[in-house]
Amino acid sequence: MKKFKPSEEVDFVVIGSGAGGAVMAKQLAQAGFSVVVMEQGPWGAYGHEQDYNKDELINRFPSEEDMLMSDHAKQPNTFRRTAAEKAVAGHHSYGCVVGGGTVTYGASSWRHLPWEFNEASTFGTMAGTGIADWPISYDELEPFYTQAEWEIGISGPNVQNPNLAPMSKGYPMEPLPLKSSGFLFQRAAEKLNLSVVPNVAAIITKPWNGRAACINCGMCSGFGCQTKARSSSAVALLPYAVDTGNCEIRAHSYVREISTDASGKATGVVYFDKKNNNQEVFQKAKVVVLSANGTETPRLLLLSKSARFPHGLANSSGIVGKYLMTGNGGGASGLFTDPLNEYKGCVTGAAILDYVPNDVKGRGWYGGGRMTARGFTMPIAYGLGGVHGAPSWGKGYKQALIEQANRKLYVANFISQMPLETNTVDLDPDVKDAWGLPAMRITTQSHENDMKGVDFFIEKSVEILKAAGAHTVWADTARDSTGGAHARGTCRMGNDAKSSVVNKYHRAHDVPNLFIVDGSSLVTGGRNHPTMTISALAFRAAAHLVEAAKKGNVTI
Numbered sequence: 001m002k003k004f005k006p007s008e009e010v011d012f013v014v015i016g017s018g019a020g021g022a023v024m025a026k027q028l029a030q031a032g033f034s035v036v037v038m039e040q041g042p043w044g045a046y047g048h049e050q051d052y053n054k055d056e057l058i059n060r061f062p063s064e065e066d067m068l069m070s071d072h073a074k075q076p077n078t079f080r081r082t083a084a085e086k087a088v089a090g091h092h093s094y095g096c097v098v099g100g101g102t103v104t105y106g107a108s109s110w111r112h113l114p115w116e117f118n119e120a121s122t123f124g125t126m127a128g129t130g131i132a133d134w135p136i137s138y139d140e141l142e143p144f145y146t147q148a149e150w151e152i153g154i155s156g157p158n159v160q161n162p163n164l165a166p167m168s169k170g171y172p173m174e175p176l177p178l179k180s181s182g183f184l185f186q187r188a189a190e191k192l193n194l195s196v197v198p199n200v201a202a203i204i205t206k207p208w209n210g211r212a213a214c215i216n217c218g219m220c221s222g223f224g225c226q227t228k229a230r231s232s233s234a235v236a237l238l239p240y241a242v243d244t245g246n247c248e249i250r251a252h253s254y255v256r257e258i259s260t261d262a263s264g265k266a267t268g269v270v271y272f273d274k275k276n277n278n279q280e281v282f283q284k285a286k287v288v289v290l291s292a293n294g295t296e297t298p299r300l301l302l303l304s305k306s307a308r309f310p311h312g313l314a315n316s317s318g319i320v321g322k323y324l325m326t327g328n329g330g331g332a333s334g335l336f337t338d339p340l341n342e343y344k345g346c347v348t349g350a351a352i353l354d355y356v357p358n359d360v361k362g363r364g365w366y367g368g369g370r371m372t373a374r375g376f377t378m379p380i381a382y383g384l385g386g387v388h389g390a391p392s393w394g395k396g397y398k399q400a401l402i403e404q405a406n407r408k409l410y411v412a413n414f415i416s417q418m419p420l421e422t423n424t425v426d427l428d429p430d431v432k433d434a435w436g437l438p439a440m441r442i443t444t445q446s447h448e449n450d451m452k453g454v455d456f457f458i459e460k461s462v463e464i465l466k467a468a469g470a471h472t473v474w475a476d477t478a479r480d481s482t483g484g485a486h487a488r489g490t491c492r493m494g495n496d497a498k499s500s501v502v503n504k505y506h507r508a509h510d511v512p513n514l515f516i517v518d519g520s521s522l523v524t525g526g527r528n529h530p531t532m533t534i535s536a537l538a539f540r541a542a543a544h545l546v547e548a549a550k551k552g553n554v555t556i
C-alpha cells in the first residue's frame, strides 16, 4: 500500500472507511488523486489472510483486533429523551473497523422511493417536525444507485412492484433464496392479500469480481463474512482504491479535529495514532472528506470549533447534530410446530412492502415501513433472551430452548422516523472518552405520530404470524429508539445555508474544501434502510468532486 508522510499535503483526507468514505476513497484514487483514509477502528480481516471470527463469544467480548463495533468502555455515549433531562450512560454503537458498518451489517440494500425525496411538497409538513424536500430528485440520483449496485455487488429481485423504486437497469444477480421465513410470509400474504418480495441485499449470489458467492453460513449480520460474499466496503471498494497506488488506509487513527486556517479553509486533520502511544499527528490535505457516520460526523464538527467557528465547524446554521433519525423498530414473534432451519443463510429474509407508502387517512399516522421475516438469533443471544413462556433457568428452561430455538419466527419492522430538530447529537459536558474528548450525547424522543406507527406494525406482525400458522404469538412492547447504527440526518443537505449544513454536492456551506458524505446528509430517513442511498449519494458526490478537482476548483 502506498504510504504518505503526514507532512506531505495529499489531495484528499477521507475520515471514515465505511459506506460513504470507501466510495469516496475509491473514486478519488481511481481519478488519480492522492488519498489518505483515516479509520479509528482496527483492520479487521482487511489485507490479512485470516478470516473474520465466527465465534459468538469472541464477538461479544472481542480483543482490540477482533473488535468490529465501537467500544463502549473507550467511547462511551450518554443518552436522554429531552434537553430538560440529565443524560445517563447510553448504548449507542456502530461499526468501527476498516469498512465501517458495512462489515457487520445485515446488508439490506433498498433504494429510497422517488417520493421519499420530496415528502414535504408531496404530502405536506407536520407541526413540530423538520420534514423537508431534498435538494435533489430521485431521477438525479438514479444513475448512481445503478452504479453503486453494480460496483458493490447487490442481489435482488427484478420484479415490478409499486413499492419498489423504478430502475434503469436491473440488479446484477438473482436474489438470495427464500428461507422458511419467506415461505411462511407467503402463506400469510396469500390470506391477507399482501405481497412478498425477496430481500435486496449487498450479498452476492454468484461469483462476482473475484469474490465467492454466499455459502449460507448463517453467522451473518453482526459478524464479518469469511467468503467475502457480503459486499462490504472492505472487500468491494477499498481494495480497488489501494490498487491504484494513490490511496493509503490508516487504521487505528482517531481524528480529533479538522483544522482550518485564518481564511476558514480546512488544512488537514489532527489524529491520535493509537498504535503509536496515541501520539497526535497532523495530516496535511488540500480537501477534507468527512464520512464518519450520522453520529460521529456531527460530533467531530462540534469538536473542531475554533475562534473562527465558535459553534463548531460548518455550523453557522446551528443545525449540526440536529434532526437525528435512528429509526424505529418493533414487531412480534411466533412459534411453529415444524422446525424452520432458519440458522442457514443471512439473517434478513423476505419482505412485505405493502405498508411502505404513506396512508395518513387510512392509518391515522404519517409514514410507513418494511416488514422483514427473520428466524434466527445466535445461540448465546437466544439462550439469554429467546425462550418464551418458560422459566429462565433449570430443566424447564432447557426444554423450552430445545423446543423453541429452531421453531421461532420474528417479524422485524423498519419503520420511518420523522426528523425533529430536538433530536440531536452533541457533546456531553461531563463525560469524556478514553482520549479525554467530550463523549457523544444523544437526545432523542420520537414524535407521537411515529409511536403510532410502531403500534401499527406490531399489530400487523401479530396478524401475519397468526395467518402464517404460528401456534403461539407474542408482541413486542412498543419502544422508542435510543440510538443505533442507522443514524441519519445530522448534517442535512439543502440549498439554504441557514437551514442545512451541506449543499446538493455535499460541500459544507461554510467551509469550501470540506465535504460531508455519509448518513448525516440525508434529509428524511426513508423507510429506515439507509445504506444503499448513502452509497449512491457518495458516487454522485465523488463524480462531481472529481470533475471539479480536475478543473482545479473544488469550491464549485
Ligand SMILES: Cc1cc2nc3c(=O)[nH]c(=O)nc-3n(C[C@H](O)[C@H](O)[C@H](O)COP(=O)(O)OP(=O)(O)OC[C@H]3O[C@@H](n4cnc5c(N)ncnc54)[C@H](O)[C@@H]3O)c2cc1C
Pocket (backbone or CB within 6 Å): 015, 016, 017, 018, 019, 020, 021, 038, 039, 040, 041, 094, 095, 096, 097, 098, 099, 100, 101, 102, 104, 105, 106, 107, 108, 109, 221, 222, 253, 254, 255, 256, 291, 292, 293, 294, 296, 297, 300, 485, 486, 487, 517, 518, 519, 520, 528, 529, 530, 531, 532, 534
Ligand atoms: C449490525 C448492523 C446491521 C445493519 N444492517 C443494515 C442493513 O441491513 N441495511 C442498511 O441499510 N443498513 C444497515 N446497517 C447500518 C449501516 O451499517 C450504516 O447505515 C452504514 O454503514 C453507514 O454508513 P456511513 O458511511 O454513514 O458510516 P459507517 O459505515 O459507520 O462508517 C464510518 C466510519 O468512520 C469511522 N470513524 C468515526 N469517527 C471517526 C474518527 N473521529 N476518526 C476516524 N474514523 C472515524 C468509524 O469507525 C467507521 O468505520 C447496519 C449496521 C449494523 C452495525
Ligand code: SF4
Pocket (backbone or CB within 6 Å): 203, 213, 214, 215, 216, 217, 218, 219, 220, 221, 223, 224, 225, 226, 227, 228, 229, 230, 345, 346
Ligand atoms: S450468510 Fe453468506 S453473506 Fe452472510 S456471512 Fe455467511 S457467507 Fe457471508
